[in-house]
Amino acid sequence: MNRLFASTLSALALAGVAGCMTPPPSLDTSLSHSTEKDAFVVALMPPESPPKINQIHTWQIKVSSAAGAPVRQAKIAVDGGMPQHGHGLPTRPQVSRELGDGTYLLEGMKFSMPGWWEIKLAIAAPEGTDKVTFNTIVSPTGALR
Numbered sequence: 001m002n003r004l005f006a007s008t009l010s011a012l013a014l015a016g017v018a019g020c021m022t023p024p025p026s027l028d029t030s031l032s033h034s035t036e037k038d039a040f041v042v043a044l045m046p047p048e049s050p051p052k053i054n055q056i057h058t059w060q061i062k063v064s065s066a067a068g069a070p071v072r073q074a075k076i077a078v079d080g081g082m083p084q085h086g087h088g089l090p091t092r093p094q095v096s097r098e099l100g101d102g103t104y105l106l107e108g109m110k111f112s113m114p115g116w117w118e119i120k121l122a123i124a125a126p127e128g129t130d131k132v133t134f135n136t137i138v139s140p141t142g143a144l145r
Helices: 002-020
Strands: 032-034 040-045 057-065 075-082 094-100 103-109 115-125 128-138
Touching (some): 032 128, 040 115, 040 128, 057 115, 075 103
Antiparallel strands (some): 032 040, 040 057, 075 115
């Protein structure tokens, strides 16, 4: 009886975890968004090679005004994590420098497991402040969707 009970609990726990890892079917995974208050349009550019699980990688962020002009001298804070697992990013990625023409280098990104990740950016620039969230799905091989 104890063995049957333990097997049933294990099966239920596994089903709960598997269900938790399925992202919402209508999840927006586009790499360009207007910010919450429409102050900026932000494009998130992943590395050319798909990032592998548990490896550090570098991204780029392009920030434009709502009218399309490059935003210079922005300070960008990075946050995020896995909303279905309740934990943040495994590293503390930072925007290390401006590359020119409103493009910034984001270093120190890492995904510790496959699934749905959020990348949250808080932007402070001479034009104002605003926030944007990007959703990405990381496959077991590291490929992004």
